[in-house]
Amino acid sequence: MTTLPTRRHLIAATASLLAFGGVALAQDARPAAPATAAAGTRFITVASTTSTVDSGLFNHILPLFRAKTGIEVRVISQGTGQALDTGRRGDADVVFVHARAAEERFVAEGHGGPRRPVMYNDFVLIGPKADPAGIKGSRDIAAALRAIQTKATPFVSRGDRSGTHQAELALWTAAGIDLAATRGSWYREIGQGMGAALNTASGMNGYVLSDRATWLSFRNRGDLDILVEGDRRLFNQYGIMLVNPERHPHVKRADGQAFIDWIVSPEGQKAIADYQINGQQLFFANASDSGA
Amino acid sequence: MDIAQSFAAAFALILGADPAFLAIVRLSLAVTLTAVAVAALIGLPVGALLALSRFPGRGAVIVLVNALMGLPPVVAGLLVFLLLSRSGPLGPLGLLFTPTAMVCAQAILVLPIVIAITRQLVEDLHGEYREHLASLGLTGLRAIPTLLWDGRFALATAILAGFGRASAEVGAVLIVGGNIAGYTRTMTTAIALETSKGDLPLALGLGIVLILLTLGINAVTYAASRVGARFAG
Numbered sequence: 001m002t003t004l005p006t007r008r009h010l011i012a013a014t015a016s017l018l019a020f021g022g023v024a025l026a027q028d029a030r031p032a033a034p035a036t037a038a039a040g041t042r043f044i045t046v047a048s049t050t051s052t053v054d055s056g057l058f059n060h061i062l063p064l065f066r067a068k069t070g071i072e073v074r075v076i077s078q079g080t081g082q083a084l085d086t087g088r089r090g091d092a093d094v095v096f097v098h099a100r101a102a103e104e105r106f107v108a109e110g111h112g113g114p115r116r117p118v119m120y121n122d123f124v125l126i127g128p129k130a131d132p133a134g135i136k137g138s139r140d141i142a143a144a145l146r147a148i149q150t151k152a153t154p155f156v157s158r159g160d161r162s163g164t165h166q167a168e169l170a171l172w173t174a175a176g177i178d179l180a181a182t183r184g185s186w187y188r189e190i191g192q193g194m195g196a197a198l199n200t201a202s203g204m205n206g207y208v209l210s211d212r213a214t215w216l217s218f219r220n221r222g223d224l225d226i227l228v229e230g231d232r233r234l235f236n237q238y239g240i241m242l243v244n245p246e247r248h249p250h251v252k253r254a255d256g257q258a259f260i261d262w263i264v265s266p267e268g269q270k271a272i273a274d275y276q277i278n279g280q281q282l283f284f285a286n287a288s289d290s291g292a
Numbered sequence: 293m294d295i296a297q298s299f300a301a302a303f304a305l306i307l308g309a310d311p312a313f314l315a316i317v318r319l320s321l322a323v324t325l326t327a328v329a330v331a332a333l334i335g336l337p338v339g340a341l342l343a344l345s346r347f348p349g350r351g352a353v354i355v356l357v358n359a360l361m362g363l364p365p366v367v368a369g370l371l372v373f374l375l376l377s378r379s380g381p382l383g384p385l386g387l388l389f390t391p392t393a394m395v396c397a398q399a400i401l402v403l404p405i406v407i408a409i410t411r412q413l414v415e416d417l418h419g420e421y422r423e424h425l426a427s428l429g430l431t432g433l434r435a436i437p438t439l440l441w442d443g444r445f446a447l448a449t450a451i452l453a454g455f456g457r458a459s460a461e462v463g464a465v466l467i468v469g470g471n472i473a474g475y476t477r478t479m480t481t482a483i484a485l486e487t488s489k490g491d492l493p494l495a496l497g498l499g500i501v502l503i504l505l506t507l508g509i510n511a512v513t514y515a516a517s518r519v520g521a522r523f524a525g
Contacts, residue, residue, distance in 0.1 A: 074389065074470075219490040248378060
């Protein structure tokens with residue numbers, strides 16, 4: 001207690017304590033005010049998957065869409081299951097995911113739609129080059145999974161209800177393996193995104209199912225490589241849907257529909273097909289295939 | 293090897309002054325500093341009030357506030373998420389996936405730290421100077437401004453602790469901000485994203501930049517408190 005403060009001192013003290021914050025408030029005024037942001041920029045929110053974001057596809061196609069329409073697309077990257085839930089709650093205008101059965105359920109329940117097919121890529125089975133399960137070069141994903149299970153070599157599962165996780169579970173079923181009954185410590189569910197699963201597999205030299213796009217753009221490969229590819233059951237279709245504006249009146253119907261119309265238009269489809277990493281095409285546009 | 297690459301990445305980020313990167317740094321600072329300011333504005337008076345007032349259940353409140361210093365960021369994020377979701381009670385505000393939502397979540401994380409440390413500090417000061425304050429006619433709650441002013445340097449440390457918690461956390465801002473490129477992507481969510489893309493050197497490089505920023509803010513605060521102490525002395 002060295003000073004006898006006056007009221008004036010106090011005001012100065014409060015001001016100095018909050019000096020940083022005050023600066024921040026002033027800086028934050030623009031981005032933090034949603035009302036002004038909404039008035040200033042037209043934007044839609046799209047709930048999509050880690051594969052489309054991590055692979056860099058959106059960085060490639062969204063500037064083209066914005067240049068044409070002036071609409072900013074804000075993408076949230078989640079697993080397919082979580083992205084569909086974001087749509088169900090009305091927290092996104094558009095859902096762009098890859099798990100057809102789950103998408104059709106979303107539409108049937110009246111949460112949005114109609115579903116439009118957009119593009120596909122494929123899943124690949126990644127594993128250590130040493131290949132303890134001895135499956136390298138096989139085109140039979142079911143036989144490869146049976147070998148992994150028999151030899152109990154580490155397998156990393158997304159375990160997060162994502163499109164890739166749902167595809168993985170369907171493949172175990174196709175291989176005639178009852179995971180619930182036979183899984184042991186070799187089967188490692190991590191409950192995280194594709195990149196985290198690849199990092200984990202890289203760390204423990206395990207097997208993992210990945211979409212090809214994320215694998216191609218993934219940097220921390222360590223000793224991993226593609227071991228099984230080309231099986232028809234590894235096909236991975238993406239679909240897009242508008243969230244039901246009747247259920248969620250704030251959904252930006254016109255701008256969301258504009259994005260969907262653009263992405264299935266020849267121009268949007270070409271933008272998708274043009275996206276490459278190291279000369280390899282990541283996604284194959286197929287909006288014209290009504291059965292996809 | 294990777295570590296060396298990370299430092300190279302950090303320097304490239306700083307020297308490159310890429311606009312997208314600067315926007316991420318700016319947003320991180322704006323969100324965290326705003327959250328800390330909000331928490332300080334509420335927490336300092338509430339902490340002092342808690343220190344000087346006596347009411348039934350006061351002990352329970354103190355224990356609760358102290359415990360909330362350990363609130364997991366992901367839980368704070370989830371709470372704000374459920375409140376702000378379009379299907380939640382505050383849904384019509386349309387604040388989910390905005391920087392404002394991130395400020396709310398971080399303020400919730402910082403608030404218990406400010407309240408708890410302020411409460412302890414003011415209580416100790418009051419015990420020491422009660423009679424002196426009374427002789428100046430500052431009894432009861434009227435002593436609060438004086439006590440806060442006298443504890444200002446220790447309180448600045450409390451606020452820095454809050455800043456550290458907010459600037460380092462990723463769980464809450466990821467959930468309520470959505471890590472949207474160019475809009476709600478902060479340093480920590482960018483680090484998480486680059487990690488998931490397997491670009492570990494860039495992720496660690498971003499981490500180095502974040503630590504340097506935190507270092508800078510602490511250095512400025514320390515210098516300011518030294519200058520302040522000289523004038524006060």
